Amino acid sequence: MNDKNIMESHMGTTAIKISARDVQVYYGDNHAIKDVSIDIEDKTVTAFIGPSGCGKSTFLRCLNRMNDTIDICKVTGSIRIDDEDIYDRRVDPVQLRAKVGMVFQKPNPFPKSIYDNVAYGPRIHGLAQNKADLDEIVERALRRGAIWNEVKDRLQSPGTGLSGGQQQRLCIARAVATEPEVLLMDEPCSALDPIATAQVEELIDELRQSFSVVIVTHSMQQAARVSQKTAFFHLGNMVEYGETGQIFTTPQDPRTESYITGRIG
Amino acid sequence: MTDAIQKPEKKKSSLLQLDARTRTRNAAETRFKAYGMIAIAFGLLMLSILVFNIVTRGAGAYQQTFVALEVELLAGKLDKKGNRDLDDIKKVSTFGYTPLLSNALEAKVIELGIETDLKAKKMVGILSKSAAAQVRDYVLNNPNKIGETIGFEFLASSRVDGYLKGRVNRDSIGNDKNISPAQLDLVDALKAEGSLAKRFNMSFITGSDASDARPEAAGMGTSMIGSFFMMLVVLVLALPIGVAASIYLEEFAPKNWITDIIEVNISNLAAVPSIVFGILGLAVFINYMHLPNSAPLVGGLVLTLMTLPTIIISTRASLKAVPPSIRDAALGVGASKMQSVFHHVLPLAAPGILTGTIIGLAQALGETAPLLLIGMVGFIASNPPDSIATGLLSPNSAMPAQIYEWAKRADPAFYERAWGGIIILLVFLVTMNTIAVILRRRFERRW
Numbered sequence: 001m002n003d004k005n006i007m008e009s010h011m012g013t014t015a016i017k018i019s020a021r022d023v024q025v026y027y028g029d030n031h032a033i034k035d036v037s038i039d040i041e042d043k044t045v046t047a048f049i050g051p052s053g054c055g056k057s058t059f060l061r062c063l064n065r066m067n068d069t070i071d072i073c074k075v076t077g078s079i080r081i082d083d084e085d086i087y088d089r090r091v092d093p094v095q096l097r098a099k100v101g102m103v104f105q106k107p108n109p110f111p112k113s114i115y116d117n118v119a120y121g122p123r124i125h126g127l128a129q130n131k132a133d134l135d136e137i138v139e140r141a142l143r144r145g146a147i148w149n150e151v152k153d154r155l156q157s158p159g160t161g162l163s164g165g166q167q168q169r170l171c172i173a174r175a176v177a178t179e180p181e182v183l184l185m186d187e188p189c190s191a192l193d194p195i196a197t198a199q200v201e202e203l204i205d206e207l208r209q210s211f212s213v214v215i216v217t218h219s220m221q222q223a224a225r226v227s228q229k230t231a232f233f234h235l236g237n238m239v240e241y242g243e244t245g246q247i248f249t250t251p252q253d254p255r256t257e258s259y260i261t262g263r264i265g
Numbered sequence: 266m267t268d269a270i271q272k273p274e275k276k277k278s279s280l281l282q283l284d285a286r287t288r289t290r291n292a293a294e295t296r297f298k299a300y301g302m303i304a305i306a307f308g309l310l311m312l313s314i315l316v317f318n319i320v321t322r323g324a325g326a327y328q329q330t331f332v333a334l335e336v337e338l339l340a341g342k343l344d345k346k347g348n349r350d351l352d353d354i355k356k357v358s359t360f361g362y363t364p365l366l367s368n369a370l371e372a373k374v375i376e377l378g379i380e381t382d383l384k385a386k387k388m389v390g391i392l393s394k395s396a397a398a399q400v401r402d403y404v405l406n407n408p409n410k411i412g413e414t415i416g417f418e419f420l421a422s423s424r425v426d427g428y429l430k431g432r433v434n435r436d437s438i439g440n441d442k443n444i445s446p447a448q449l450d451l452v453d454a455l456k457a458e459g460s461l462a463k464r465f466n467m468s469f470i471t472g473s474d475a476s477d478a479r480p481e482a483a484g485m486g487t488s489m490i491g492s493f494f495m496m497l498v499v500l501v502l503a504l505p506i507g508v509a510a511s512i513y514l515e516e517f518a519p520k521n522w523i524t525d526i527i528e529v530n531i532s533n534l535a536a537v538p539s540i541v542f543g544i545l546g547l548a549v550f551i552n553y554m555h556l557p558n559s560a561p562l563v564g565g566l567v568l569t570l571m572t573l574p575t576i577i578i579s580t581r582a583s584l585k586a587v588p589p590s591i592r593d594a595a596l597g598v599g600a601s602k603m604q605s606v607f608h609h610v611l612p613l614a615a616p617g618i619l620t621g622t623i624i625g626l627a628q629a630l631g632e633t634a635p636l637l638l639i640g641m642v643g644f645i646a647s648n649p650p651d652s653i654a655t656g657l658l659s660p661n662s663a664m665p666a667q668i669y670e671w672a673k674r675a676d677p678a679f680y681e682r683a684w685g686g687i688i689i690l691l692v693f694l695v696t697m698n699t700i701a702v703i704l705r706r707r708f709e710r711r712w
Contacts, residue, residue: 066596071520098599108590110609120608121598171594178598 017042017182017212018063023077025058025067032058034236036077040229045204045213047223047244050233051259056216059233060184063214064100065093081182098125101180105187107167109159109174114151117159117170118142121178137177144210145173146203165196172203176211183207185215189222201226220260224248232256319687326685329466329481330421330429332392332455336369336400340412349408359397362404363389366396366419379454383447391448391455393420395475395482421461423480423678425452429463432677469685473648474667480678483671485686487649491561491641491661492630494650498565498657499572499629504622506569507576514577515584516606535574542571543635551639559640559660567639568629575628579621583614616708623701627694633665642666664690 018040025033033055040046048056058067065086067073079086086096098121109117118138121127128134138155142148147169151162159170168188175183185204189197204226207213217223223230224244231241232253240247240256251257278284283291342361346353367385374381374388381388389396396419404411420426424444427433429452438444455461472484518524546567550556556563587610595605636642641663650656662670664686672683 064597066593069592069596094599094601097596102593102597104590104593104597106590108588108594110591110594111613120595120600124598124600124604124608174594174598 015042016040018079018081018214019083020059020062020079021077023059023062023075023079025055025062025076026074027058027070028072032236033062036238038231038238038241040212040214042212043208043210044229045208045215045227046229046231047227048214048216048231048233049218049220049223049259050239052218054233055236056231056233057186059238060186060214060216063182063184064097064102066097066102068093098178099180100182100184101175101178103168103171103175103183103185103188106191107164107171109162109167109170111158111160113156114142114159114162114170115155118174118177121174125178127178141173141177142170144176144207145169146199146206147173163196165192165199168192168196168200169203172200172207176207181211183211183213185213187216187218190218197222220248232259234259319684319691322681323684323686323688325430325432326469326682326688327466328430328463329469330426330461330463331418332421332461333416333418334366334369334373334460335414335416336365337414338400338404338411339365339368343404344408344411349411351405351408354405354408354411357401359401362397362400365400366392373455373460374451377454377458377460379451379458381447381451381454383451387445387448388451390444391422391425391452391461393422393481394479395420420481421452423676425449425461426463426481427678428452429456430681432681469682470689474662474670477674477676477679480674480676480682483679483682485664485667485689488662488664488667489689490649490656491564492663494561494653494656494661495565495568495663496626496630498562499568499626500622502566502569503572503576503625507573507622508580508618510573511577511580511584512606512611515581516610517602531574531577535578538634539571539632540634540638542567543638545570546635547638557658557660559662560658561641561661561663562657563639564636564641564663565657567635568632571632571635572625572629575625576618576622579624580614580618583617583621584610586617587613616704620701620705623697623704627697627701630697631665631690631694633669636663636666637669642670664693 016039018038020039021037023033023036024031036055036059048060050056061067062075062079063081063086067075075087081096081100085091110120112120115138118141119128119134122134122137128137139148139152142151147166150166151170159167162170168191172183172185172188188204189200192200201222204213204215208228215223215227227244229242230244230247232239232247232251232255234255240251240253242252247256248260251260340347342365343357344350344354367389370388370392371385396417399419400417403415403417421429422443424433424438424441425448428444428449433444435446435449438446438449452461468482468486469484470489471486472482473487474484475482514524514527546563550563550566551558556566591609591613592605595609596602600608633642641661650659650661668683668686668690671679671686674680
């Protein structure tokens with residue numbers, strides 16, 4: 001583990017984690033994603049912004065093959081994580097999703113205890129040898145989810161009894177418990193109030209230390225606050241991709257400028 | 266723009282006064298509520314009439330007239346050789362026991378000082394034809410009691426029972442060969458002395474059906490066991506098959522024209538008249554597979570076919586009701602499809618599945634038509650089955666079939682038992698539905 005960290009730190013922050021080339025997504029006859037090519041860096045927060053229906057969530061769901069669950073969805077092009085094509089016939093999406101965790105728009109804890117919520121992933125992937133191991137994994141995940149202090153005394157109470165913001169942080173803890181390498185977040189704060197949002201945003205910034213985080217957001221302020229890189233999607237095209245500061249101050253494309261200044265969207 | 270100026274000015278209205286439109290709307294609403302209340306009141310009225318009818322007519326079946334007699338088990342009649350050999354004792358048929366009964370009754374009449382012109386042979390007519398068999402069963406079980414005088418409680422014949430319940434009176438028995446006014450006089454006298462009385466009749470609930478001549482001895486017990494074994498077959502087959510089919514269709518099957526056709530067919534199957542399943546069962550299970558006639562196993566198989574669509578439809582509905590976010594969450598942490606279904610979706614859908622299953626079972630429990638065709642109606646099972654295998658394979662009846670059978674027999678005493686049987690059936694159905702409601706209330710999860 002240490003060797004790997006050292007190696008990665010030598011490579012700097014520009015190591016490419018995910019590399020997508022000419023990705024096309026069709027929902028039946030609807031061409032939802034057109035020709036998207038993007039390089040997502042490791043240990044970076046990358047934000048996808050754009051108006052509703054522009055395809056940013058669809059593209060995000062391509063990255064862990066959640067789109068496989070939709071019968072009519074068809075993906076072409078290549079998406080490589082660590083230089084391995086995730087749409088290769090030999091890749092089992094179940095194994096991929098252990099590596100690429102996901103947090104959803106609406107907090108969706110299992111209707112089980114807080115402990116079981118977090119322990120479920122490690123259990124099914126056999127990450128713990130015994131109960132003590134599992135306890136440790138759960139605690140670490142909850143700490144990383146910045147929710148440990150709030151729930152440590154009631155790990156056996158149901159996860160659905162938490163407040164919205166706590167539920168979402170629980171879901172983040174659940175996602176990091178399986179030790180993924182990439183964390184995908186689909187509008188993780190859209191159902192939360194500003195205080196909970198601030199907590200989650202802070203958390204995202206911390207998670208950047210260990211993961212490559214890709215976040216879809218409707219809020220441009222949020223993208224500006226949490227991300228280092230931003231991609232702007234419009235009508236299925238990725239219009240512009242660059243440093244977040246640059247996208248928000250000096251956008252190259254007139255469509256990006258219109259969107260961030262509020263003229264389209 | 267000038268048009269706007271010429272528009273008639275809107276009349277100023279007061280909130281304190283109802284305008285015509287609001288009045289009509291309110292009137293319509295009141296009318297609608299009234300219709301609803303009338304409909305519900307009508308339904309409740311019908312229900313109470315039904316329940317009142319069933320209870321008043323059926324309650325009689327739970328009371329039966331019994332006659333208390335001391336019978337001397339004459340060794341000379343029952344065991345002529347005197348060696349107490351069971352095989353020899355068995356050779357004496359129930360006819361051999363009848364004189365014992367008439368002796369006992371005559372002794373009773375003399376003891377109580379009742380005056381009657383009846384011969385002892387005629388006196389026995391007030392007892393059920395099952396009385397001799399009752400004594401014989403006792404003797405065969407206790408051969409050492411031969412020679413002693415034992416107190417018995419015999420069922421009175423159905424006419425006597427009807428007389429006590431008001432179903433039979435002296436005017437109505439004019440042409441009845443089974444009972445005479447002199448016998449009724451005897452009954453009155455015995456009743457006055459306390460030797461003959463009406464009391465709760467457990468054997469109606471636990472006993473077996475009886476032949477046409479002895480309605481007083483008929484009970485629901487054996488057909489209840491038949492129904493129980495059928496329900497067992499239905500539960501063991503329909504629940505796993507139905508749930509597996511629904512999970513596959515709902516979670517795994519691709520959505521294409523084949524699954525569409527299957528779906529339409531399942532919905533249609535739920536509407537197929539049950540007698541169609543009956544004739545299918547007759548053709549396939551009995552004529553082709555040569556399973557035994559009238560067996561609860563066959564009845565259970567037929568009812569399984571009938572219950573499957575109900576279970577599949579309710580299971581699919583409860584699977585559909587589990588929010589997709591739970592599936593996403595499971596897949597998102599790297600669970601396989603099957604893990605997500607079995608670890609998360611199925612437990613959440615379980616209360617709905619159970620409710621559907623219980624309601625399906627309740628439906629199957631009350632089903633009569635398919636049983637007509639596989640011979641479970643009209644069969645008189647005189648002994649309860651002694652093992653699970655015979656319970657499944659030996660001929661038996663089922664509760665609704667038993668009720669139907671009693672209802673079509675001529676003797677009004679059977680008619681009373683049909684109503685009594687309906688009470689038992691209703692108690693079962695109401696209990697099952699209540700369990701379903703409780704399960705749904707207790708385990709239903711809201712998101």
